[in-house]
Amino acid sequence: MLHRCSHSVFRTRPLSFALFSRRHETxxxxxxxxxxKVLYRGPLTNTFRRLKIFSLSxxxxxxxxxxxxxxxxxxxxxTARAFLASxxxxxxxVSTSLIGWAGRSYxxxxxxxxxPKTDRVQEIxxxxxxxxxxxxxxxxxxxxxxxxxxxxxxxxxxxxxxLLPSEMRSGSAAPTPGSEEIVAETFDAKGNVVGRWIVRWGxxxxxxxxxxxxxxxxxxxxxxxxxxxxxxxxxx
Numbered sequence: 001m002l003h004r005c006s007h008s009v010f011r012t013r014p015l016s017f018a019l020f021s022r023r024h025e026t027x028x029x030x031x032x033x034x035x036x037k038v039l040y041r042g043p044l045t046n047t048f049r050r051l052k053i054f055s056l057s058x059x060x061x062x063x064x065x066x067x068x069x070x071x072x073x074x075x076x077x078x079t080a081r082a083f084l085a086s087x088x089x090x091x092x093x094v095s096t097s098l099i100g101w102a103g104r105s106y107x108x109x110x111x112x113x114x115x116p117k118t119d120r121v122q123e124i125x126x127x128x129x130x131x132x133x134x135x136x137x138x139x140x141x142x143x144x145x146x147x148x149x150x151x152x153x154x155x156x157x158x159x160x161x162x163l164l165p166s167e168m169r170s171g172s173a174a175p176t177p178g179s180e181e182i183v184a185e186t187f188d189a190k191g192n193v194v195g196r197w198i199v200r201w202g203x204x205x206x207x208x209x210x211x212x213x214x215x216x217x218x219x220x221x222x223x224x225x226x227x228x229x230x231x232x233x234x235x236x
Contacts, residue, residue: 040110040226048103052131055096062092100131102153105218110226126219136194138216140184145199145209146219154218158184158197164205175201183209186216 042048066085074081111125124140140146140158149157168174175181179201186195195215199207211217 038109039112040107040221042106042108043222043225044106045108048106049129049133051099052103052129052133055092055099056131059092059096062088096131104128104130105154105216105220107219107221110221126216128216128219135189136186136214136216137188138184138186138219142183145183145197149218151218154220155223156219156221158209158211158215158217160209162199162207162209164207169205174205175207177201177203184215186214 066089069081069085070078076084105128107126107128109127111127112121113123113125114120115122121143124143124146126138126140128136128138130136145159145162146156147159148155151157164174180198181201182196183199184197185193188194193213195211195213197209197211197215197217199209201207
């Protein structure tokens with residue numbers, strides 16, 4: 001059985017705003033809390049929603065109208081009609097796919113949960129929507145598994161490779177080589193798990209992550225709109 005991640009790690013490319021604390025306790029994830037504070041709401045939520053509705057409506061209209069091109073009387077040869085119909089379908093399909101791809105990572109709501117003992121951010125909950133406007137709620141059980149990314153229409157991503165700090169690579173705090181833990185999970189509107197991001201620990205505190213199912217790995221947020229959150233600024 002897989003367990004939620006209980007090892008806090010340091011990022012090689014840390015997020016540079018005050019949402020996440022610079023240090024994490026190894027016992028942080030052992031305290032069960034629920035994200036209950038809305039930290040951020042995406043300002044382009046309605047824009048993406050309208051784009052998706054318009055794109056799906058256009059695709060449905062083109063799909064419905066395409067057969068009529070072969071029925072209506074016209075001087076165009078059958079090959080020309082087929083070309084026009086296929087071009088319209090391809091154009092609408094590509095634009096719909098692009099909008100779905102770009103909008104899949106857009107975060108409409110961001111919630112955080114803090115460790116009641118340390119007041120540090122322990123868990124992140126990001127809500128996104130699919131092309132068909134179905135909500136996807138992704139819970140990241142350790143913020144240290146996130147980093148900046150350069151992919152278009154995304155600011156953060158879940159790490160593929162992590163390395164524990166030197167002081168955690170030995171002793172009771174070190175993970176067992178070959179063991180696996182759940183870093184993040186994506187849920188549908190009914191609370192069913194549709195995807196997971198899992199870390200598999202190797203020798204020397206190195207962890208390789210992989211996705212299973214329909215995990216949301218990329219997140220598009222307006223970092224400039226994130227409010228400051230108190231963090232621990234003491235030295236490591």
